[in-house]
Amino acid sequence: SQQGEEDPQALSIQEGENATMNCSYKTSINNLQWYRQNSGRGLVHLILIRSNEREKHSGRLRVTLDTSKKSSSLLITASRAADTASYFCATDSKTGANNLFFGTGTRLTVIP
Amino acid sequence: KAGVTQTPRYLIKTRGQQVTLSCSPISGHRSVSWYQQTPGQGLQFLFEYFSETQRNKGNFPGRFSGRQFSNSRSEMNVSTLELGDSALYLCASSLSVVQETQYFGPGTRLLVL
Numbered sequence: 361s362q363q364g365e366e367d368p369q370a371l372s373i374q375e376g377e378n379a380t381m382n383c384s385y386k387t388s389i390n391n392l393q394w395y396r397q398n399s400g401r402g403l404v405h406l407i408l409i410r411s412n413e414r415e416k417h418s419g420r421l422r423v424t425l426d427t428s429k430k431s432s433s434l435l436i437t438a439s440r441a442a443d444t445a446s447y448f449c450a451t452d453s454k455t456g457a458n459n460l461f462f463g464t465g466t467r468l469t470v471i472p
Numbered sequence: 473k474a475g476v477t478q479t480p481r482y483l484i485k486t487r488g489q490q491v492t493l494s495c496s497p498i499s500g501h502r503s504v505s506w507y508q509q510t511p512g513q514g515l516q517f518l519f520e521y522f523s524e525t526q527r528n529k530g531n532f533p534g535r536f537s538g539r540q541f542s543n544s545r546s547e548m549n550v551s552t553l554e555l556g557d558s559a560l561y562l563c564a565s566s567l568s569v570v571q572e573t574q575y576f577g578p579g580t581r582l583l584v585l
Contacts, residue, residue, distance in 0.1 A: 391572045400509075400560055402476075403576040448515065452572060459505055459528055460564075460574060462515035 364449050364463030372469040379436040381466040383449030384429075390452050392425055393460070394434050397446045406434075406447075441472045474499065476565050476577035484583045490551040493580045497544050497565030503527075504546040505574060506538060509560040518561075521546055522568070550582075558584045 364385040373379050385392070391410050395403040409416045409425045409432070416423045422435040436443055446467050450460040477496045485491050497504050506518040517530040521540035538548040544565075550557055560581050564574035 393573065395576075400579075400581070402562060402578040403564075405573055405575060408573055450515075453528075459517040459520050459530070460507075461517070462507075464514055 364451060364461060366447075366449060366463040366466045368466060369464065370467040370469070372471065373439055375439060375441055375470055375472050377439055379439050379443070379468055379470070381434045381447050381468070383432045383434070383463050385432075385449070385451045385461075385463075386430065387451075389427075392423075392432050393450045394421075394423060394432075395448045395450060395462075397448065397465075399445075403448065436468075439468075439470045441470050444468060444470045476563055476575055478561075478563050478577040478580050480580060481578065482581045482583075484585065485553050486585050487553055487555060489553050490549060491553060491582060492547055492549045493561055493563075493582075495546045495548075495563030495565075495577060497546070497563075498575055501565035501567055501575070502544050503566045503568060504540055504544060505564045505566075506546070506548050507562045507564065508532075509562060509579075510556075510558070515562070518548065553584045555584050558582060 364383050367382045393408045394406040397403050407418045407423050409423050420437045425432045446465045448465045449463040479494045503522045505520040509515045519529045519538050520527050524540045535551045540546045560579045562579045563577045566574045
């Protein structure tokens with residue numbers, strides 16, 4: 361079973377607007393990552409936030425992490441049509457194994 | 473630096489056949505993980521290899537197997553294919569077993585008829 365659940369499942373916005381996606385997970389983590397996937401292709405790593413961090417920025421991306429609520433959010437500011445993709449959160453395993461548990465994903469559509 | 477490469481990119485097989493997928497990690501990366509992505513189950517972890525040893529395995533039947541070579545290249549094999557094995561198979565590499573960020577290849581799309 362997957363570690364994370366994402367909300368909403370789908371999101372449609374106008375170009376220039378901000379997009380916010382949320383992720384909830386079930387167990388304690390070391391890190392949480394966000395990935396983007398275009399049309400069933402490979403995943404592109406966006407950002408990693410550690411469990412002792414609360415917020416992280418990368419360009420137009422802002423990620424927050426609340427370990428007490430076991431949740432994270434990804435904010436994309438000033439969205440572009442090229443941001444249209446599926447976004448996944450992924451958490452690691454406390455066992456030390458190098459595998460990730462992925463959320464269900466949010467399908468973002470940015471309308472030009 | 474070249475990214476993770478996977479071959480073939482597309483594959484069509486029939487039930488009962490077997491298939492071998494290949495993954496070449498980023499140069500210098502020693503950990504290779506495999507994931508299966510389907511519309512119904514999403515992204516699920518298959519197994520992870522480091523220094524030619526399987527370190528971790530997901531909840532998949534024994535028909536799914538893999539291996540890693542001394543140059544870190546990895547293969548996964550699925551025997552006795554079932555319709556439900558139709559999926560996008562993704563390979564990811566990372567520097568070491570404690571490296572968190574995994575870099576994904578473009579995937580192999582397998583269709584089982």
